[in-house]
Amino acid sequence: MALDRFFRRRRPQQQAGSDMPDLWTQCPACKESVYNRDLEASLWVCPKCSHHLRLEAGRRVEVLLDEGSFVQLSGRVHPTDPLNFQDTEAYVDRLSRAQKKTGRPDAILTGTGSILGLPVTLAVMDFAFSGGSMGSVVGEEISRAAEHAAEIGTPFVLVAASGGARMQESALSLMQMAKTTVALESLTARGLPYVSILTDPTTGGVTASFATIADVIMAEPGALIGFAGPRVIQQTIRQSLPEGFQRAEFLLEHGMIDDVVDRRNHRNFLAGLLGVLTRRAPDAPPAEQPAPPSAEAPA
Amino acid sequence: MTTPSTDLKATLKKLEARVHDLEVTARETGQNLDSTIHTLRAEVERLRTAPANGVMTRWERVQLARAPGRPTAHDYTERLVTDFTELHGDRNFADDHALIGGPGRWQGRPVMLLMQQKGRDTKSRVRRRFGMSNPEGYRKAMRLMDLADKFGLPVVCLIDTPGAYPGIEAEERGQAWAIAESIQRMVRLKVPAVCAVIGEGGSGGALAIGVGNRVLIQENAWYSVISPESCAAILWRDSAQAPKAAEALKLTAPDLLELGIVEEVIPEPVGGAHLDLDAAAAALGEVVSRHLDELSLLNEQELKAQRAARFRALGAFTES
Ligand SMILES: [Zn+2]
Numbered sequence: 107m108a109l110d111r112f113f114r115r116r117r118p119q120q121q122a123g124s125d126m127p128d129l130w131t132q133c134p135a136c137k138e139s140v141y142n143r144d145l146e147a148s149l150w151v152c153p154k155c156s157h158h159l160r161l162e163a164g165r166r167v168e169v170l171l172d173e174g175s176f177v178q179l180s181g182r183v184h185p186t187d188p189l190n191f192q193d194t195e196a197y198v199d200r201l202s203r204a205q206k207k208t209g210r211p212d213a214i215l216t217g218t219g220s221i222l223g224l225p226v227t228l229a230v231m232d233f234a235f236s237g238g239s240m241g242s243v244v245g246e247e248i249s250r251a252a253e254h255a256a257e258i259g260t261p262f263v264l265v266a267a268s269g270g271a272r273m274q275e276s277a278l279s280l281m282q283m284a285k286t287t288v289a290l291e292s293l294t295a296r297g298l299p300y301v302s303i304l305t306d307p308t309t310g311g312v313t314a315s316f317a318t319i320a321d322v323i324m325a326e327p328g329a330l331i332g333f334a335g336p337r338v339i340q341q342t343i344r345q346s347l348p349e350g351f352q353r354a355e356f357l358l359e360h361g362m363i364d365d366v367v368d369r370r371n372h373r374n375f376l377a378g379l380l381g382v383l384t385r386r387a388p389d390a391p392p393a394e395q396p397a398p399p400s401a402e403a404p405a
Numbered sequence: 406m407t408t409p410s411t412d413l414k415a416t417l418k419k420l421e422a423r424v425h426d427l428e429v430t431a432r433e434t435g436q437n438l439d440s441t442i443h444t445l446r447a448e449v450e451r452l453r454t455a456p457a458n459g460v461m462t463r464w465e466r467v468q469l470a471r472a473p474g475r476p477t478a479h480d481y482t483e484r485l486v487t488d489f490t491e492l493h494g495d496r497n498f499a500d501d502h503a504l505i506g507g508p509g510r511w512q513g514r515p516v517m518l519l520m521q522q523k524g525r526d527t528k529s530r531v532r533r534r535f536g537m538s539n540p541e542g543y544r545k546a547m548r549l550m551d552l553a554d555k556f557g558l559p560v561v562c563l564i565d566t567p568g569a570y571p572g573i574e575a576e577e578r579g580q581a582w583a584i585a586e587s588i589q590r591m592v593r594l595k596v597p598a599v600c601a602v603i604g605e606g607g608s609g610g611a612l613a614i615g616v617g618n619r620v621l622i623q624e625n626a627w628y629s630v631i632s633p634e635s636c637a638a639i640l641w642r643d644s645a646q647a648p649k650a651a652e653a654l655k656l657t658a659p660d661l662l663e664l665g666i667v668e669e670v671i672p673e674p675v676g677g678a679h680l681d682l683d684a685a686a687a688a689l690g691e692v693v694s695r696h697l698d699e700l701s702l703l704n705e706q707e708l709k710a711q712r713a714a715r716f717r718a719l720g721a722f723t724e725s
Contacts, residue, residue: 188664188721189655193640242720249717271608271630273640276654277666280608280630281719284616287588288713311630313581314569314609319589333581333609334571338635342571352576362579 245282249289270310501542569610
């Protein structure tokens with residue numbers, strides 16, 4: 107769901123070290139003011155309390171990939187307004203506002219690159235774009251990135267950050283859950299690893315589809331991860347929620363994720379893991395590649 | 406706001422265009438699309454000749470889908486299924502009463518049934534959590550899909566849920582994981598799968614058993630990414646705006662047919678399925694059986710490829 111309202115706090119400046127008033131950022135957790143220069147050096151993890159600040163998609167790519175290795179795949183697919191959706195604001199207006207804010211067509215950035223020399227295909231959801239909500243474009247770009255990884259024979263790494271499916275595309279958004287699952291089968295067919303990194307927050311239809319069917323599921327410390335949002339659960343059961351409920355550490359304790367990994371260790375973790383998982387050459391592509399019928403003729 | 410009549414005209418135009426496209430596809434590729442073309446034509450005819458149907462608001466249809474006497478999955482299976490053996494439990498934690506299933510004969514055809522069950526009276530509704538499953542429901546469904554693959558039984562899913570249960574324990578036991586894995590399990594099915602929304606198709610909890618070779622919907626059922634009430638609570642900050650949200654979400658059977666999300670709308674008796682259970686069951690039985698028979702001609706590879714291509718193609722975007 108579109109969670110613009112989750113993103114009202116002041117965001118760090120894009121260019122640290124300039125003469126702008128935003129020379130420093132207040133940590134949302136410990137409220138300490140930290141120089142942006144220091145934050146950038148610690149990959150936007152608070153040096154005082156280790157709180158992991160939310161990352162814009164472009165910055166996430168810089169954190170994960172070897173410098174200068176990123177080649178963008180996404181960007182040509184643009185959202186439409188198939189339902190002519192209008193609530194208190196028209197969907198087309200919400201879209202153009204989010205596009206202006208982020209400089210992207212939609213809430214997703216994909217491409218290829220390397221991690222400590224190991225080639226990967228990467229998809230990063232952008233929470234800054236309409237709460238990272240998943241509509242047709244997010245589903246399509248993730249599907250294409252997964253299929254690209256299968257085609258060129260690299261592991262697939264996905265960074266999830268999303269309030270869930272995008273209401274303004276209704277059932278079409280819901281269908282992206284099945285579509286992405288179909289596309290991820292191409293990696294399975296070639297024996298290629300898929301790792302998802304769940305970041306704050308990952309909820310709803312994203313958690314209930316591609317984000318949790320990865321071979322290995324990592325999460326950032328303190329990330330909110332779940333199916334239903336905490337408020338919905340509270341309204342249903344009418345009692346308060348336990349301490350740490352739906353946080354990454356809670357899910358690790360309940361056996362739902364493989365590990366909670368500090369952002370500053372992501373590259374080492376991934377390179378070590380993927381290096382072992384890709385010891386042998388990828389399986390040959392499946393012999394029979396069925397020609398997909400057109401979208402207009404599902405029967 | 407578009408008025409119902411302009412809305413209807415636009416729908417008719419789009420449906421007619423789709424009929425035309427399908428006819429061209431059928432001619433050029435030699436695929437047999439007769440039954441899809443036939444049902445689309447029937448829908449065009451229905452919309453053209455019965456303007457009263459176009460006047461019913463989407464919110465009114467949502468109300469019909471939730472009508473107290475609306476037939477549940479049990480009402481249909483009592484009339485359509487013989488030799489049904491309910492199989493219980495996920496072999497791990499519990500038996501979920503909101504999602505039940507087992508083998509039986511659908512109008513004589515051996516199938517594996519999976520169905521969401523809301524309950525018929527207060528006591529059974531509470532026991533069945535009003536059709537909202539815990540993770541164990543989806544894990545039981547996956548176990549039964551394994552059996553379906555093993556014994557070559559087509560899977561028939563009757564969908565009727567407001568959504569997966571939003572509770573503390575559901576989250577602790579991986580509600581999202583169970584739904585995601587069930588979607589993946591359906592993608593991998595070697596046997597035909599026919600899914601029909603018979604009341605409420607509430608979000609991921611419905612899609613978890615909705616990845617079929619054919620997806621059908623009854624005339625007054627709805628299927629959406631979110632319920633009108635929750636959508637209204639978020640976007641209008643007032644759940645009382647649900648009727649507006651229902652309009653915006655385009656969640657009715659004709660809407661979904663137009664979006665290509667379902668293959669066919671199953672007709673209901675005039676006034677809704679609750680007014681004539683036997684007639685509603687007869688229509689559901691006939692349509693599901695027809696699709697099962699069509700799919701029985703495909704082999705394992707063709708079934709998987711058709712299902713994958715069907716869902717891979719869904720979405721609306723432009724490309725520069
Ligand atoms: Zn801090």
